[in-house]
Amino acid sequence: MKKNGMSARRRAYEILMRGAMYLAMGITCALVLFLIFYVLIKGGANITWELLSTTPSYLSGRIGILPDILNTLYIIAATLVIVLPLGVGAAIYLTEYAENKKVVGIIEYAAETLSGIPSIIYGLVGMLFFCQFWGMKTSLLAGALTLVIMNLPTIMRTTQESLKSVPQSYREGAFGLGAGKWRVIRTVVLPSSVDGIITGCILSLGRILGESAALLFTAGFAHALNGFFDGLTSAGATLTVALYVYAKEQGEFGVAFAIAAILMVLTLLINLTATLVGRYFKKRRDI
Amino acid sequence: MENIVHGVFLFLGLITVAFVLLITVYLIIAGMPAIGELGLFNFLFGKSWGPTYAVPEFGILPFILSSVYGTAGALLLGVPVGFFTAVYLAKLAPPKVKALVGAAVSLLAGIPSVVYGLVGMLVLVPAIRSIFNVPDGASLLAAIIVLSVMVLPSIINVSMTALEAVPKEYEDASLSLGASPIETYMRVTVPAAKSGIATAVVLGVGRALGEAMAVMMVSGNAPNMPSLFESVRFLTTAVASEMSYSSGLHRQALFSIALVLFLFIMLINAALNFILKHRKEG
Numbered sequence: 326m327k328k329n330g331m332s333a334r335r336r337a338y339e340i341l342m343r344g345a346m347y348l349a350m351g352i353t354c355a356l357v358l359f360l361i362f363y364v365l366i367k368g369g370a371n372i373t374w375e376l377l378s379t380t381p382s383y384l385s386g387r388i389g390i391l392p393d394i395l396n397t398l399y400i401i402a403a404t405l406v407i408v409l410p411l412g413v414g415a416a417i418y419l420t421e422y423a424e425n426k427k428v429v430g431i432i433e434y435a436a437e438t439l440s441g442i443p444s445i446i447y448g449l450v451g452m453l454f455f456c457q458f459w460g461m462k463t464s465l466l467a468g469a470l471t472l473v474i475m476n477l478p479t480i481m482r483t484t485q486e487s488l489k490s491v492p493q494s495y496r497e498g499a500f501g502l503g504a505g506k507w508r509v510i511r512t513v514v515l516p517s518s519v520d521g522i523i524t525g526c527i528l529s530l531g532r533i534l535g536e537s538a539a540l541l542f543t544a545g546f547a548h549a550l551n552g553f554f555d556g557l558t559s560a561g562a563t564l565t566v567a568l569y570v571y572a573k574e575q576g577e578f579g580v581a582f583a584i585a586a587i588l589m590v591l592t593l594l595i596n597l598t599a600t601l602v603g604r605y606f607k608k609r610r611d612i
Numbered sequence: 613m614e615n616i617v618h619g620v621f622l623f624l625g626l627i628t629v630a631f632v633l634l635i636t637v638y639l640i641i642a643g644m645p646a647i648g649e650l651g652l653f654n655f656l657f658g659k660s661w662g663p664t665y666a667v668p669e670f671g672i673l674p675f676i677l678s679s680v681y682g683t684a685g686a687l688l689l690g691v692p693v694g695f696f697t698a699v700y701l702a703k704l705a706p707p708k709v710k711a712l713v714g715a716a717v718s719l720l721a722g723i724p725s726v727v728y729g730l731v732g733m734l735v736l737v738p739a740i741r742s743i744f745n746v747p748d749g750a751s752l753l754a755a756i757i758v759l760s761v762m763v764l765p766s767i768i769n770v771s772m773t774a775l776e777a778v779p780k781e782y783e784d785a786s787l788s789l790g791a792s793p794i795e796t797y798m799r800v801t802v803p804a805a806k807s808g809i810a811t812a813v814v815l816g817v818g819r820a821l822g823e824a825m826a827v828m829m830v831s832g833n834a835p836n837m838p839s840l841f842e843s844v845r846f847l848t849t850a851v852a853s854e855m856s857y858s859s860g861l862h863r864q865a866l867f868s869i870a871l872v873l874f875l876f877i878m879l880i881n882a883a884l885n886f887i888l889k890h891r892k893e894g
Contacts, residue, residue: 349696357716414624443822535724538824
């Protein structure tokens with residue numbers, strides 16, 4: 326390319342476009358760096374062992390986020406346990422069983438629709454359906470079931486993608502040995518698509534961790550310390566909901582930033598794990 | 613045995629459809645009574661929202677317009693930044709820079725919306741107050757800026773995928789005709805990827821329109837008609853902010869707002885499908 330051979334107009338266009346790209350890149354990177362450091366620095370200073378290991382007490386004016394941490398873990402566990410069989414099963418139906426193209430189209434359209442619905446609407450329907458209609462009241466279980474509907478498309482999509490990438494010859498080989506369809510799926514197809522299922526789990530994990538609008542009216546705000554099964558049937562705030570309540574309703578910005586820093590570190594870890602897992606499975610597949 | 617298994621999987625496949633129907637039916641059942649009672653026109657185009665007034669008023673035009681302006685504003689800021697970042701990352705960036713910035717963008721996508729809200733509350737809102745010298749920085753502008761950051765990841769990622777999928781031959785042809793790399797990317801690659809970039813923008817619209825928590829924390833939440841430096845309430849935050857203490861007609865009206873929001877989102881889904889179908893044919 327001869328730079329000197331270009332007309333002034335072309336050169337100006339070139340400089341303008343290049344400048345716009347560098348500017349946009351700079352803005353994006355600056356935003357990410359600012360968010361990471363601002364939250365970690367402001368939050369890190371407020372994280373204490375007492376905060377992490379106690380329950381809030383109005384009598385002594387103490388704030389602890391242990392119940393919120395546990396609630397988050399409970400809701401993640403409950404959601405994944407329920408959504409995994411549903412999502413993997415739906416993906417298996419779509420790639421292995423479905424013969425009617427129309428049915429596949431309808432199911433895929435439904436999944437797309439689900440992934441576009443805002444979380445506040447999930448929260449509302451979850452409240453009407455699980456909390457009121459099914460009489461679960463405001464509870465972690467109602468919140469988890471709401472999140473199941475939200476995360477179903479994610480698990481379905483990632484599982485489906487890796488099911489599709491299992492070579493047809495694996496199935497034919499197994500069929501040729503006389504195995505039935507279900508046996509082939511169970512022993513050959515599913516084990517070779519673990520990567521998609523794990524990726525789906527990690528993506529869902531991030532989504533559950535960050536969700537707040539859908540949980541506000543389904544799981545509630547309580548900060549009581551419970552075991553897993555008692556916890557599921559009672560109301561409880563997750564870390565995100567607790568952050569919202571402390572920042573917006575109580576003006577406890579120190580605590581809010583501490584929670585934000587924890588969430589930020591967890592998000593970083595989840596992203597890192599997703600990348601590493603992706604790389605590991607890619608390597609394994611290439612061999 | 614095989615038949616039973618087949619049946620079980622068919623059932624699991626259809627659960628997704630059942631969930632969509634469940635949500636649709638519930639929203640319609642819960643949302644229609646208030647619209648019926650108040651009248652569709654009064655509800656959608658009423659300019660005043662005051663469910664606790666002596667003579668309660670239920671007009672949601674302020675929410676609809678705030679949502680529309682907020683989303684438009686967020687895209688006005690977010691799309692250029694996202695677009696140029698995507699072009700740079702897809703075409704010009706060295707592999708290391710690409711990997712690093714790619715990781716940064718997925719972090720941006722993973723940050724919970726309440727964290728955006730918190731930073732917006734404590735950084736953006738005071739900044740707007742002092743820079744523009746207004747009494748309260750919690751405003752439509754604050755919501756627009758926060759949303760513009762939140763739509764960035766989907767715009768960047770989806771545009772990047774589209775740009776990378778453009779066949780190399782197109783670019784080679786342009787380069788061999790004497791166009792510079794930048795001219796080639798902007799005038800050949802970008803037009804060839806335009807349906808993918810359109811998808812990215814529509815996804816951004818969906819995300820901005822549906823965001824509740826971050827907006828709630830920075831927009832001030834008063835049911836005013838939208839104005840840049842005025843405290844506003846979006847469709848999403850209208851549902852969220854009064855749900856906990858509402859009852860009777862007021863509560864039903866909140867469900868109707870959710871129904872309106874749902875219709876907006878369905879419209880966007882339809883647009884998305886239209887673009888995708890067009891792309892397959894084109």
